[in-house]
Amino acid sequence: MAIEQTLLGLLATKPRHGYELTKEFMPETTLGDIVHLESGMLYAHLKKLQKEGWVESTLEPQESRPPRRIFSITSSGQAELHRWLGEPVGKTRDIRLDFLLKLYTARQHKPALAEKLVNEQRDVCERFIVSLREQMEEEDDEFRRLVIEMRLAQNAALLSWLRRAAGRLTPG
Amino acid sequence: MAIEQTLLGLLATKPRHGYELTKEFMPETTLGDIVHLESGMLYAHLKKLQKEGWVESTLEPQESRPPRRIFSITSSGQAELHRWLGEPVGKTRDIRLDFLLKLYTARQHKPALAEKLVNEQRDVCERFIVSLREQMEEEDDEFRRLVIEMRLAQNAALLSWLRRAAGRLTPG
DNA sequence: AGGGCCATGTAAAGTGTTACATGATTCT
DNA sequence: AGAATCATGTAACACTTTACATGGCCCT
Structure with missing residues (x-):
């Protein structure tokens, strides 16, 4: 927890x-x-x-x-x-709580650690996007394509947020 | 549940x-x-x-x-x-599970209901984005801005997905 | 003979939610 | 006089996860 x-x-x-x-x-x-x-x-x-x-x-x-x-x-x-x-979080849904708590804690303690965390999370996110794109290519069913598209949209948004966040982690 | x-x-x-x-x-x-x-x-x-x-x-x-x-x-x-x-789901984090299950069920049963659901969820999402933008204007703290930006990024991605999904809900 | 399918559940352990219980002190 | 603050917890309930328990049939 x-x-x-x-x-x-x-x-x-x-x-x-x-x-x-x-x-x-x-x-x-x-x-x-x-x-x-x-x-x-x-x-x-x-x-x-x-x-x-x-x-x-x-x-x-x-x-x-x-x-x-x-x-x-x-x-x-x-x-x-x-x-x-x-260690970064494994699942996209854990970004909202677990990852933000990690980031907050790391930033208070040692900003360099926070930046490392963001970069590792970005790698996790990139790899997941690749795997989602592969799933997408093999999928014919329209509803299942919608589900994958949703995950792609969410992870793409997170990825660009992580990129923007990387340089902004030095506390007050 | x-x-x-x-x-x-x-x-x-x-x-x-x-x-x-x-x-x-x-x-x-x-x-x-x-x-x-x-x-x-x-x-x-x-x-x-x-x-x-x-x-x-x-x-x-x-x-x-x-x-x-x-x-x-x-x-x-x-x-x-x-x-x-x-009824649409109230919280963004419930889209991944609860909303997709609703959508799947509605679509099997009555596609028009699925489309209505998507439209209502889109409204919820739009209103939430407006409130996030308001929070953003009043916020000075850099970390708290990052948190709000993340939520904005996620909700904007969901919104555009919902818009794309609206016309694609007629089962095979 | 062994593995997988059919078909049902229970039991234990952990996690989270909500509300309540207590009681003195300081502020308005 | 009443509200908020200080300071600690417990108790009951709901929910989730994981594993286990049972036992015959069918296929190779």
Whole structure:
């Protein structure tokens, strides 16, 4: 699940508690406009990250407030984060969520990684277009041609977007 | 779930048993290339359709074969099918699966309905593009502009596909 | 004898969605 | 006084995916 690696990416910058992380996913924020995340689910994800050994947590007591549970990334979590950031997504439908989350995370962390990611995704997209064109040549049925045409149209649009995006990934 | 209405659409032509329906979703078939459906899930869907009152079933004994359970659509199932076929999908990401299944089903049943569906989906798409352009004008952040540009690119591609598809929906 | 077809399902595990539960504090 | 913020979670339900379970027939 891409949301979990995105959380790892946020924790890689500095340790935080759950409530602080919910703010990154509120409406009108960059992440919040890409993916909707209820606070209940956030805590569930953090629990799972801990179970995987990718984060660890300590309780921080406060005066006149409930204690905070501060999460920090482990070295195994760092490894997982870099594995995730290093590979493009396989399926076109994952571009909308997974790829954008990868790109956001990579860009915050290391813009060069974001650019590498865009280039690799562009290669995946190009290869898929080639295979769609081959399918198209062998296809006679009109409805099946329409389906392939739709995929071609979507992937061509994504490809030209990826090309335009490549040079525009240096944060603020 | 769109698969269930697609099953209703198949049963609207004539009653069938589960195993017969699995063949419609095998690899290399039109439906099978749009959505992957394990036979286990198919039986689960049929059970759910019956629970909803959209289909009913009778057992048909056979000599030297396990009995077949024949499913047929009810009038309430017909109503549900037409409701589903009558409305375009709301979200762009649902075009790949839900909309294609609607289109396939509508086209088998009544090509004029398929054409109406394409036209309504085109309107939805056009309105969404207008709203994306408005968002784009108010946006300064470079990454958020990239996200909006991606959505614009995808929806523009879909729109032109929908326009091309409109006249090509009469089955073989 | 072995593989594939006919024909039905269940079971387990994971994922996601929605809503609720708690309770003090600070702002208007 | 009431609303929003701080801060944590649980519980119930729905849905998906994957694998397994059963067992005879037909063809080579």
